[in-house]
Amino acid sequence: MEKQVAVIDYDAGNIKSVVKAVQYLGFNAFVTRKESEILSASHVILPGVGSFADAMEHLVSYDLKDLIMKIREQGNPFLGICLGLQILFEDSEESPGVKGLSILKGHVKRLKEAEGLKVPNIGWNSCSLINSGKLFSGISGEPFFYFVHSYYLSMDDETKVRAVMDYGGIKVHASIEDDNFFACQFHPEKSGDTGLQVLSNFLSQK
Numbered sequence: 001m002e003k004q005v006a007v008i009d010y011d012a013g014n015i016k017s018v019v020k021a022v023q024y025l026g027f028n029a030f031v032t033r034k035e036s037e038i039l040s041a042s043h044v045i046l047p048g049v050g051s052f053a054d055a056m057e058h059l060v061s062y063d064l065k066d067l068i069m070k071i072r073e074q075g076n077p078f079l080g081i082c083l084g085l086q087i088l089f090e091d092s093e094e095s096p097g098v099k100g101l102s103i104l105k106g107h108v109k110r111l112k113e114a115e116g117l118k119v120p121n122i123g124w125n126s127c128s129l130i131n132s133g134k135l136f137s138g139i140s141g142e143p144f145f146y147f148v149h150s151y152y153l154s155m156d157d158e159t160k161v162r163a164v165m166d167y168g169g170i171k172v173h174a175s176i177e178d179d180n181f182f183a184c185q186f187h188p189e190k191s192g193d194t195g196l197q198v199l200s201n202f203l204s205q206k
Contacts, residue, residue, distance in 0.1 A: 003203060005029040006041035010058040012048035012083055014187070021189035025200055033062050035070075043203055044071055047189075048083030049148065052108065053095035055087050065101065072103055072181060077205040080183035085153060085176070088183055094151050104178055106155035114168030120150040125165050127174050127186070133162025134205065135175060135182055135198045143194045145174070145186035153185060180205075 005022050007015055009031045022029035022045070029045075030037070038044055046068070048055055059065045068088075071078050080088050087100045092108035100108075111119045126142040136143075147165070152172040155161055163175035163184070175184040182202055188195035 003027050003042040004040070005043045005045060005203065006038045007031050007045045007047065008038065008064065009033045010046075010048070010055065010062055010064055012050050012055050012058065014047050014049040014082070017187075018045055018047045018081065018189045021196065021199055022203070025196060025203065027203055033064060035063070035067050038067060039070060039074060039076075041076065043077045043079070043205070045079045045081065046084035046087075047081040048087070050083055051094065052083070052086060052092040052100070052151070053098045055083055056095075056098055056100065059087070059101075068101060069103065072179075075180045077202060078181050079199075079202050080181070081189070082149060082185060082187060085183035085185055086151060088181065089153060089155070092151055103181065104155065104160075104176070105157060106153055106173070108151045108153055110151050111149070111167060111170060111172075117168045120148065121167060122148050124191075125167070125186075127163040127165045129163055131159060131162050133175060133177055135162060135177065135184070135201050137201050139194060139197055145184075145188070145191040145195060145198075147174075147186045149185060 089106040165172040165174040188198040
C-alpha cells in the first residue's frame with residue numbers, strides 16, 4: 001500500500017516546501033488537520049516557522065494538541081521540523097509562561113550573538129552526528145543543513161540527541177529521536193540532497 005504522509009496544518013507556515021519535497025521522493029503527501037486522516041496516515045510531519053506561543057495557541061484551537069499525543073501512543077512515525085521540534089518540549093524562552101506539548105523533556109533557549117555570528121541564525125551549518133541516528137543512515141562526516149532560527153533545543157536526555165550543531169560555543173541539539181518521534185531544528189526540505197536523504201530515511205521508518 002502506498003505510504004500516506006499527513007502534513008499537519010496549524011497555520012505555522014513552511015508547509016508547501018515540505019509537501020513538495022515528500023512528493024519529489026515519490027510519496028503521497030497531503031495537508032490536513034483532520035484527526036481521522038492524521039491517525040490513518042502511515043507517517044506524520046509537523047513543520048513550522050513562527051512563534052512558539054502562536055503555535056501552541058493554534059494547536060489548541062484546532063484540537064491538535066491531544067492528537068499529537070495519540071500519534072505518540074499509536075506508534076506511527078512522526079517528524080517535527082524547526083518549530084515542530086521546539087513545541088514537542090516543555091517551554092521556550094521566546095514565550096515565557098507558555099507550556100509546550102511536554103511530550104519530551106527539555107527546554108528551548110535563545111541563541112546568543114557572538115563575534116561573526118548573528119541572531120537569527122540563517123544559513124548552512126555543519127552538524128556532528130552522534131548516537132547512530134536513523135535519520136542519518138547513509139550520511140557520513142559532518143553534513144551541512146539549512147537552519148533558520150533564533151532559539152535552540154537543549155534536551156535533558158542527551159542519549160536521544162542524534163545531531164549537534166555548534167553556534168558560537170552553544171551546543172544546539174539539532175536532531176533527536178525518541179521511539180516513533182523524530183525531530184530536527186534544521187530544514188531537511190531545504191537542505192539539498194542530504195536533506196532529501198534525511199526525509200527518505202524518515203519515510204522508510206515503520
